[in-house]
Every structure is written in structure tokens, then in C-alpha cells.
Amino acid sequence: MLKNSEIQINGNQRFEEILTPGALEFLEKLHLHFNDRRKNLLELRKEKQQELNEGKKLDFLSETQSIRESDWTVEQIPKDLQDRRVEITGPVDRKMIINALNSGAKTFMADFEDATSPTWENEMQGQINLKDAIRRQIDFQAPNGKEYKLNEDTAVLIVRPRGWHLEEKNITVAGKPMSGSLVDFGLYLYHNAKELIRRGTGPYFYLPKLENHLEARLWNDVFIFAQNEIGIPQGTIKATVLIETITAAFEMDEILYELRDHSAGLNCGRWDYIFSYIKKFQNHPDVILPDRSVVTMEVPFMRSYSLLAIQTCHKRNAPAIGGMAAQIPVKNDDKANEVAFKKVQADKEREVRDGHDGTWVAHPGMVQLVKEVFDKGMSTPNQIFNKRDDINVTAEDLVEVPKGDITEIGLRTNINVGIQYTAAWLSGMGAVPLNNLMEDAATAEISRAQVWQWIRHPKGIINDRTEINLGLVETLIEEELDKIKDNVGNDMFSNGNYLRAAEIFRDLISQDQFTEFLTLPAYESLLKDNN
Numbered sequence: 001m002l003k004n005s006e007i008q009i010n011g012n013q014r015f016e017e018i019l020t021p022g023a024l025e026f027l028e029k030l031h032l033h034f035n036d037r038r039k040n041l042l043e044l045r046k047e048k049q050q051e052l053n054e055g056k057k058l059d060f061l062s063e064t065q066s067i068r069e070s071d072w073t074v075e076q077i078p079k080d081l082q083d084r085r086v087e088i089t090g091p092v093d094r095k096m097i098i099n100a101l102n103s104g105a106k107t108f109m110a111d112f113e114d115a116t117s118p119t120w121e122n123e124m125q126g127q128i129n130l131k132d133a134i135r136r137q138i139d140f141q142a143p144n145g146k147e148y149k150l151n152e153d154t155a156v157l158i159v160r161p162r163g164w165h166l167e168e169k170n171i172t173v174a175g176k177p178m179s180g181s182l183v184d185f186g187l188y189l190y191h192n193a194k195e196l197i198r199r200g201t202g203p204y205f206y207l208p209k210l211e212n213h214l215e216a217r218l219w220n221d222v223f224i225f226a227q228n229e230i231g232i233p234q235g236t237i238k239a240t241v242l243i244e245t246i247t248a249a250f251e252m253d254e255i256l257y258e259l260r261d262h263s264a265g266l267n268c269g270r271w272d273y274i275f276s277y278i279k280k281f282q283n284h285p286d287v288i289l290p291d292r293s294v295v296t297m298e299v300p301f302m303r304s305y306s307l308l309a310i311q312t313c314h315k316r317n318a319p320a321i322g323g324m325a326a327q328i329p330v331k332n333d334d335k336a337n338e339v340a341f342k343k344v345q346a347d348k349e350r351e352v353r354d355g356h357d358g359t360w361v362a363h364p365g366m367v368q369l370v371k372e373v374f375d376k377g378m379s380t381p382n383q384i385f386n387k388r389d390d391i392n393v394t395a396e397d398l399v400e401v402p403k404g405d406i407t408e409i410g411l412r413t414n415i416n417v418g419i420q421y422t423a424a425w426l427s428g429m430g431a432v433p434l435n436n437l438m439e440d441a442a443t444a445e446i447s448r449a450q451v452w453q454w455i456r457h458p459k460g461i462i463n464d465r466t467e468i469n470l471g472l473v474e475t476l477i478e479e480e481l482d483k484i485k486d487n488v489g490n491d492m493f494s495n496g497n498y499l500r501a502a503e504i505f506r507d508l509i510s511q512d513q514f515t516e517f518l519t520l521p522a523y524e525s526l527l528k529d530n531n
């Protein structure tokens with residue numbers, strides 16, 4: 001049994017409502033049954049990275065060929081997940097949960113991952129907010145007096161727990177931190193599964209950053225165990241896996257197969273996918289990406305993966321959800337706003353034309369536009385019937401290196417966004433608007449990974465022929481910090497964690513060993529003052 005000394009309640013009455021003895025006992029069981037396997041799988045990630053660093057090429061697995069070639073389908077998708085044409089995502093902030101549920105989107109993914117900075121307060125408050133939202137007992141009053149409450153019709157709730165790599169250091173078992181995934185999943189399920197079922201829906205999840213089908217098998221075993229413990233029918237949990245690592249793209253069939261009793265399809269997590277492409281091929285001299293702004297869904301390796309996801313899902317009667325266009329409405333600039341909307345529209349038109357069954361938006365202001373695009377392109381609840389047998393994506397297509405320039409603006413933007421995002425994250429905000437784009441942990445990972453790669457790669461050269469090296473980047477970091485200071489003002493600059501963020505950014509790009517996730521060192525920094 002977890003002892004009180006092993007958790008932080010901080011005297012908050014409502015935290016106690018989440019961290020009940022029963023919930024803690026359930027978490028402890030999850031930990032004892034699954035944490036060693038989680039750790040072994042994280043070790044396996046390191047071994048696979050080492051093989052790639054030594055020049056290994058990615059390919060479809062020979063040992064699972066029979067799974068790819070045999071006929072099977074996932075179990076029936078529940079009624080309220082049949083039509084997912086517009087999914088809004090957002091952090092587990094109380095006001096935003098209400099706004100997202102009211103947004104007119106079909107579903108809302110409440111995010112403990114890319115969009116949440118995992119302060120203890122955010123984590124616990126997020127669980128409280130979701131518990132209240134499910135029971136329709138959520139309301140909120142903003143400092144300006146604006147009142148928030150739920151509409152009659154709300155989006156279907158899906159929760160994204162943290163990835164397997166993240167730990168929750170405020171909950172320990174025998175002195176060892178628990179997995180962030182198991183904490184987020186476990187607390188949400190424990191408090192809400194039966195209530196969700198009673199209300200005609202279910203415990204639905206998005207599973208982030210999986211690298212292979214063994215990690216999907218672990219989730220599936222967690223589901224079987226948890227359904228048994230909680231006393232809900234097997235198969236009640238439904239999970240959509242984000243295909244957001246380059247290695248997982250080679251195992252889409254296998255991931256669906258592992259989760260076939262619990263699967264609600266796949267999603268193209270495009271931003272982490274780009275990050276993963278850089279990370280996994282960090283040592284390959286033939287792989288380098290141009291400016292982030294030109295690595296769109298239309299470059300061959302991105303388009304191939306999205307098409308393969310559609311074909312794979314539809315073959316298995318599962319939905320294939322598209323990805324996040326990072327544009328958000330632009331305030332006080334009609335022209336820039338129009339451009340942003342046009343970009344989102346084009347992105348979503350391509351997705352629906354290709355066969356995606358739904359897609360993501362980052363902001364309520366985009367819901368109507370994207371709904372109209374999908375209504376026009378998809379007159380049925382989904383298009384799983386469209387098997388796309390015409391698609392033929394090869395292993396080479398999935399890794400094709402895109403062309404394009406590295407520019408000084410691209411380099412400066414990566415530095416600027418990397419620092420500003422990390423500063424926000426250290427201040428407890430996991431998603432922020434920067435340069436009229438939604439930035440979250442996944443997009444920030446691209447920024448710092450590109451700078452790391454460009455410093456070391458023989459082709460890390462700006463299009464004016466300037467070589468990118470540590471010295472240049474150090475200079476630009478100072479210049480970008482000055483710009484940020486001018487922009488946010490002295491007070492905000494000194495209170496806003498920018499210097500700490502710059503220190504983390506500097507460490508990340510100067511260490512020869514590529515740090516697996518920006519959020520790992522950032523979490524250590526966060527623990528020092530936010531908990």
C-alpha cells in the first residue's frame with residue numbers, strides 16, 4: 001500500500017478526493033505489475049537507437065509478416081467514436097476543458113502529454129477537472145468575471161496520458177517514482193470508468209509516443225488487468241494510438257493487432273513524428289531536414305506515412321485520424337488570419353481526400369472550418385469502407401529525405417521558439433501561442449533537435465553558406481534572448497524562466513549525446529520549484 005509519505009497532497013482537500021486509499025492501491029498494483037516491463041521496453045528503445053546509430057536501416061519486421069498478411073480486424077468501434085470528423089485537443093486546464101467540450105468538435109482529447117507541463121498542481125487539478133466534467137459538475141469563473149459552464153451537447157471525451165518515458169516523481173512505490181502513463185491512466189480510469197459507462201460512453205484514451213508493437217502490447221495488458229480490477233467488461237477501454245515515431249510507422253499493423261480488442265484506430269501525430277525522424281537518424285550522414293516550416297505533410301516521407309496509416313487502419317476496420325495543423329486564429333491582423341485559415345483548410349482537404357476519418361484542431365476557432373471541410377468531403381460518419389488498395393508505400397518511401405534549405409530565419413526561429421516554449425513549460429504551461437502557431441512539447445522538440453543536428457551534420461549549412469556550429473548558435477542564443485527581453489519586457493523576462501530555459505536549451509544542443517526528450521531535463525528543473 002502506498003504510504004501517505006510517498007505522495008504529495010499539499011493540504012489540498014480536492015487532491016485527497018483523487019488520491020484516495022482505493023485509488024492509490026490501484027496505482028500501486030499497476031506499478032507492481034507493469035513498471036519493470038515498462039523499464040525494460042525503455043531499455044529496448046536505447047538498444048534500437050544504438051543499432052540505428054551504427055547505421056542500421058529501418059524495415060518492416062520479418063517476424064510479424066504473418067500478422068501483416070493475415071485477415072483480422074479490430075473489435076467493433078463504440079457508437080460515439082464512429083464519427084470523429086473534428087477532434088479538438090488541449091491541456092487539462094479547467095476553463096479550456098469547458099471550452100473544448102463546448103466547441104462543437106465531435107471529440108475532445110484532454111492532454112496530459114504534449115500540451116501539459118507536468119507540475120503536480122497541473123496533474124492533480126487536471127484529474128479533478130476531468131472528474132467534474134464527466135459528472136457535468138464543472139464550472140469556472142475567470143478573473144474578468146466571465147462564467148463558464150457546459151452546453152447541453154458536448155464533445156466525447158478522450159484522455160491522453162503521458163508517454164512511457166515520463167515519470168511522476170510525486171508518487172513513489174518503495175522509493176521508486178511511478179510511471180506518468182500509469183498514474184494518468186490509472187487515476188482517470190479508477191475515478192471515472194463506471195460513471196462514463198453509466199452515461200453511455202466509455203473510458204477512451206489516446207496513447208502517445210509508442211515506438212513499437214511491444215509497447216502497444218504492454219498497454220493492452222494494462223487494459224486487461226485494469227478492467228478486471230475495476231470490474232468493467234473486457235474490451236470497454238478503447239484506445240487510439242498515435243503513430244508519431246518513425247519506428248512505429250513500420251509496425252502499424254502490429255500495433256493495431258496487439259490492441260485489437262481495445263483499438264479505436266491510429267492517428268498521425270505529425271509533429272512528434274518529425275522529431276522522431278531527426279532523433280532516430282541522428283547519426284545518419286544522408287539524413288538531414290531543412291527548415292521546420294518546409295517539412296509539411298506534403299513532403300514525401302510525411303505523405304507516405306499518412307497514406308500508409310489510412311490504408312492499414314481501413315484494412316482492419318479501424319479509423320485513421322489525421323494530424324494537427326499548427327495554425328491558430330491570428331488576432332488583430334485579418335490578412336494573416338486569412339492565410340492561417342487557408343492553410344488549415346488546404347491541410348484538412350488533403351486529409352479528407354486521402355481517406356482520413358477525422359482530424360485534429362488546436363483551437364475552437366478552427367472547429368467550424370474543419371467541420372465544413374469534412375462534411376463536404378465525407379458524407380458518411382467515417383470512410384473506413386474506402387480501403388485505399390491503390391496505395392503502395394515502401395520502406396524507402398517512409399524514410400525519404402526531403403529537400404529544402406536551412407535558413408538563418410529557420411535557425412533563429414528554432415532557437416527562439418525552443419527557449420520561449422521551455423520557459424513557458426517551466427512556468428506550468430504546456431501549450432502556448434508563438435508567432436501565431438500552436439507550440440507544444442512536440443513542436444519544441446523539433447526546434448531543439450534541428451539545432452542539435454545542424455551543428456553536427458556535414459550538411460548543416462545555411463543557404464548563404466554559413467556553417468552552423470556551436471559558436472554561431474551560442475551567439476544567436478544571446479541575440480534571441482535580447483529579442484525576447486525586448487518583446488516581453490524586463491519584468492516578464494526576469495520572472496518568466498527565460499534564462500533557465502536558455503540554459504536547458506544550451507545543454508541540449510551542446511551535448512554530443514542526443515538527449516532523448518527535452519522534457520526529461522526540464523522535468524528535473526520543474527521539480528525544483530513547482531512541487
Ligand SMILES: CC(=O)SCCNC(=O)CCNC(=O)[C@H](O)C(C)(C)COP(=O)(O)OP(=O)(O)OC[C@H]1O[C@@H](n2cnc3c(N)ncnc32)[C@H](O)[C@@H]1OP(=O)(O)O
Pocket residue numbers: 088089090091095096097099100111114115271272324328329361362363364431432433437438439440442443
Ligand atoms: C503536437 C500535438 O501534440 S497537438 C496536441 C497538443 N496541443 C494542444 O492541444 C494545444 C491546443 N491549443 C492550445 O492550447 C491553445 O490554442 C493555445 C495555447 C495554442 C492558444 O491559446 P490562447 O492563447 O488561449 O488562444 P486564444 O486567446 O486565441 O483563445 C481564445 C479562447 O479560446 C480558448 N481556447 C484556445 N485554444 C483552446 C483549446 N485547444 N481548447 C479549448 N479552448 C481553447 C481560450 O481558452 C480562449 O477562451 P476564452 O475566450 O473563453 O478566454
Ligand SMILES: O=CC(=O)O
Pocket residue numbers: 114242244268269270271272273323324442
Ligand atoms: O501529438 C501529436 C503530435 O503531432 O506530436
Ligand SMILES: [Mg+2]
Pocket residue numbers: 114208209242244269271272442
Ligand atoms: Mg505528439
